[in-house]
Amino acid sequence: MGSVQIVTTILAAAITAVAVWLAVRAVMKMTAVIRLGQPAPERFADKGARTKKMLVETAGHTRMLKWSVVGAAHWFVMVGFIVLSLLVLEAYFEVVTPGGGLPIIGHWTIFGLATEWIGILGLAGILVLMGIRLRNRPTRPGGRSRFTGSTMWQGYFVEWVVLLVLIFGFVIRGFKVATDHFEYPVWATPLSHAVGAALPAWTAGVSVAAVIKIAISMTWLIVISLNVTMGVAWHRFLAFPNIFFKRDPEKAAGSGLGPLRPMTSEGKPLDFEEADPEKDQFGVAQVEQFTWKGLLDFSTCTECGRCQSQCPAWNTGKPLSPKLLVLSLRDHAYAKAPYLLAGGGKDLTGEEKATQEQLAGVDVLAMAEADRPLIGTAEEGGVIDPDVLWSCTTCGACVEQCPVDIEHVDHIVDMRRYQVLIESSFPSEAGVMLRNLENKGNPWGAPQNTREDWTKGLGFEVPRVGEVEDFEYLFWVGCAGAFEDRAKKTTRAVATLLNEAGVSFAILGEGETCSGDPARRIGNEFVFQMLAQQNVETLNEAFEGREKSKRKIVATCPHCFNTLGNEYGQLGGEFEVVHHTQLLAHLVAAGKLTPVQPVDGGVTYHDPCYLGRHNRVFAAPREVLGDAIQGELTEMPRNSERSFCCGAGGARMWMEEKIGKRINVDRVEEAMSTGAKTIAVGCPFCSTMLNDGVNGKGAGEQVEVVDVASVLLRSVKPDAPAGEKETEAVAG
Numbered sequence: 094m095g096s097v098q099i100v101t102t103i104l105a106a107a108i109t110a111v112a113v114w115l116a117v118r119a120v121m122k123m124t125a126v127i128r129l130g131q132p133a134p135e136r137f138a139d140k141g142a143r144t145k146k147m148l149v150e151t152a153g154h155t156r157m158l159k160w161s162v163v164g165a166a167h168w169f170v171m172v173g174f175i176v177l178s179l180l181v182l183e184a185y186f187e188v189v190t191p192g193g194g195l196p197i198i199g200h201w202t203i204f205g206l207a208t209e210w211i212g213i214l215g216l217a218g219i220l221v222l223m224g225i226r227l228r229n230r231p232t233r234p235g236g237r238s239r240f241t242g243s244t245m246w247q248g249y250f251v252e253w254v255v256l257l258v259l260i261f262g263f264v265i266r267g268f269k270v271a272t273d274h275f276e277y278p279v280w281a282t283p284l285s286h287a288v289g290a291a292l293p294a295w296t297a298g299v300s301v302a303a304v305i306k307i308a309i310s311m312t313w314l315i316v317i318s319l320n321v322t323m324g325v326a327w328h329r330f331l332a333f334p335n336i337f338f339k340r341d342p343e344k345a346a347g348s349g350l351g352p353l354r355p356m357t358s359e360g361k362p363l364d365f366e367e368a369d370p371e372k373d374q375f376g377v378a379q380v381e382q383f384t385w386k387g388l389l390d391f392s393t394c395t396e397c398g399r400c401q402s403q404c405p406a407w408n409t410g411k412p413l414s415p416k417l418l419v420l421s422l423r424d425h426a427y428a429k430a431p432y433l434l435a436g437g438g439k440d441l442t443g444e445e446k447a448t449q450e451q452l453a454g455v456d457v458l459a460m461a462e463a464d465r466p467l468i469g470t471a472e473e474g475g476v477i478d479p480d481v482l483w484s485c486t487t488c489g490a491c492v493e494q495c496p497v498d499i500e501h502v503d504h505i506v507d508m509r510r511y512q513v514l515i516e517s518s519f520p521s522e523a524g525v526m527l528r529n530l531e532n533k534g535n536p537w538g539a540p541q542n543t544r545e546d547w548t549k550g551l552g553f554e555v556p557r558v559g560e561v562e563d564f565e566y567l568f569w570v571g572c573a574g575a576f577e578d579r580a581k582k583t584t585r586a587v588a589t590l591l592n593e594a595g596v597s598f599a600i601l602g603e604g605e606t607c608s609g610d611p612a613r614r615i616g617n618e619f620v621f622q623m624l625a626q627q628n629v630e631t632l633n634e635a636f637e638g639r640e641k642s643k644r645k646i647v648a649t650c651p652h653c654f655n656t657l658g659n660e661y662g663q664l665g666g667e668f669e670v671v672h673h674t675q676l677l678a679h680l681v682a683a684g685k686l687t688p689v690q691p692v693d694g695g696v697t698y699h700d701p702c703y704l705g706r707h708n709r710v711f712a713a714p715r716e717v718l719g720d721a722i723q724g725e726l727t728e729m730p731r732n733s734e735r736s737f738c739c740g741a742g743g744a745r746m747w748m749e750e751k752i753g754k755r756i757n758v759d760r761v762e763e764a765m766s767t768g769a770k771t772i773a774v775g776c777p778f779c780s781t782m783l784n785d786g787v788n789g790k791g792a793g794e795q796v797e798v799v800d801v802a803s804v805l806l807r808s809v810k811p812d813a814p815a816g817e818k819e820t821e822a823v824a825g
């Protein structure tokens with residue numbers, strides 16, 4: 094060992110010792126913070142499925158590849174990070190001796206070949222990612238980007254480290270080539286040989302370049318260890334457990350979509366018959382009341398801003414960005430952690446749990462952080478502003494896009510639950526809806542005995558459950574379908590088509606009440622449970638004696654479709670629920686409905702969030718429309734998984750939209766930009782929102798918003814003038 098190697102060895106050992114010590118300390122700190130969360134025992138079920146999904150999602154980059162160029166570039170960088178970590182290890186041999194290398198595999202040509210090409214592709218990948226970050230930097234002329242609010246220096250730092258580590262990998266190899274210490278052939282390692290041709294035959298160069306590479310790598314480790322909230326770096330490790338513990342490992346995408354989690358206390362579902370707010374946790378009022386998976390979610394956020402770029406609230410000037418919400422919760426959790434780890438925290442009656450002695454050594458900043466309300470305005474020092482909390486439509490675009498499977502909607506609804514159930518604090522205008530749900534069983538407060546009014550004037554009898562011997566489908570009409578004029582047209586169109594196709598169906602009529610979706614999404618789990626239990630009882634009675642596959646329900650409202658199909662199981666109601674567009678697509682394919690006249694003028698389709706993203710029904714409505722228009726749909730730029738919300742979900746239908754541009758107007762502008770004369774929808778709330786948007790733009794004469802079922806009916810029964818049949822009948 095020469096004098097240069099003695100120095101490089103000492104330097105490498107010293108910086109590595111410091112970095113490893115800090116990293117161990119950081120991992121212990123993060124683990125301690127995450128463990129502060131509430132239990133979530135269900136996350137340990139299905140370990141096999143979880144392992145498989147984690148490997149597929151990480152190795153295959155199945156979520157990232159949706160953003161194809163970024164996804165491909167990130168894949169090469171990720172593979173480069175994992176495989177080329179071996180070359181960082183090899184550098185420890187190279188600081189000791191210029192000819193050093195990894196034992197055994199370090200002499201295999203295949204290892205040289207693989208690392209060479211992963212290094213080259215990693216270089217290309219990181220340059221692409223750096224270019225994309227620079228092109229989208231928030232300070233660029235032209236305004237907000239997905240990186241707005243991200244900690245930009247951290248992203249630049251991580252990218253430069255990757256770039257320099259890769260470059261120094263080739264410099265080490267180059268010096269080895271130049272000094273004849275390199276044993277891989279030119280065909281396997283062309284770049285290393287090219288670099289070697291340009292470098293002097295300086296033997297010490299190998300060890301010097303190796304110690305620089307180690308120093309860069311360890312500086313990275315030191316910096317991230319001193320910044321445990323640096324998700325852009327930590328996600329390299331945390332993404333694996335976060336994906337492993339996702340809510341539903343069976344789902345291909347959107348694990349945190351569809352049903353909401355039941356309210357839990359100490360990891361057990363809350364039973365409202367016995368629940369006591371002084372003993373049981375009602376939603377989330379303190380950051381440590383999220384589950385440990387919630388705290389892991391917050392720690393894993395990479396600050397990539399994909400969620401933000403798709404969020405309808407953020408895109409229309411509201412204060413909500415799902416990314417910033419996650420970052421606020423993360424920063425608050427870590428800042429408050431010293432107080433919590435010292436034993437601090439409030440019990441459910443609001444009393445401090447720790448003694449003065451326990452808190453005596455806690456940092457003053459942590460104590461101040463602990464005093465901040467989780468939900469509160471800037472003046473109150475709140476972590477999350479109420480306007481942020483109530484801007485969410487629960488559309489799920491954030492969850493859909495998040496590459497590390499963060500479950501934003503669950504966290505938002507958990508915070509809403511506490512606000513509504515304990516604080517009675519929510520936008521006042523939604524109070525009318527909640528009162529109507531409690532007293533009348535529907536959000537409009539319409540009399541229950543008018544639920545069947547939509548059947549009047551149809552040319553056939555609509556059978557009721559109990560009045561018929563048997564039925565194949567229970568037609569769940571929904572409150573909008575029963576009481577709201579536009580939605581009634583859809584109800585009538587569906588009933589007419591089912592009758593035309595010879596489907597045996599029956600309705601509950603006055604036995605139906607609201608599915609409970611708006612109550613659950615606003616956070617009023619109590620009212621949801623009340624309505625849902627009643628409906629589950631009614632439905633179980635209606636289907637008595639039938640196995641699950643024969644307990645078939647067709648619903649026109651995607652919110653009912655989601656609630657009945659995905660959430661009633663939590664209350665003992667197992668049904669096979671289809672959306673009307675799925676059943677209609679099946680009936681057309683089976684030849685039971687025959688579109689005869691093409692609907693012209695161009696048709697575009699707006700995906701309802703609770704049908705599309707939340708339940709992955711993208712094809713059926715498009716098939717029905719394709720059959721009805723006998724041609725191609727005109728797609729909007731934001732469609733299918735990336736569809737843009739109408740603004741009504743998450744009980745936003747019942748709240749005023751006071752901040753920013755109206756979401757429905759944004760969506761209508763996009764729909765109208767296609768030039769289509771018909772905007773087809775598959776949800777009564779989308780219909781209301783988009784109709785309002787079209788009318789607000791004074792385009793009601795030129796553009797029509799209409800349900801997929803009505804479009805099909807016009808094609809199947811062209812003898813009736815478009816739209817008139819349903820309209821007249823409703824009026825009658």
Ligand code: SF4
Binds near residue numbers: 405486488492501
């Ligand atoms: S659910 Fe939709 S509105 Fe809510 S934060 Fe996510 S993207 Fe934004």
Ligand code: SF4
Binds near residue numbers: 396
């Ligand atoms: S998409 Fe996921 S990882 Fe990216 S900023 Fe949003 S929450 Fe964080």
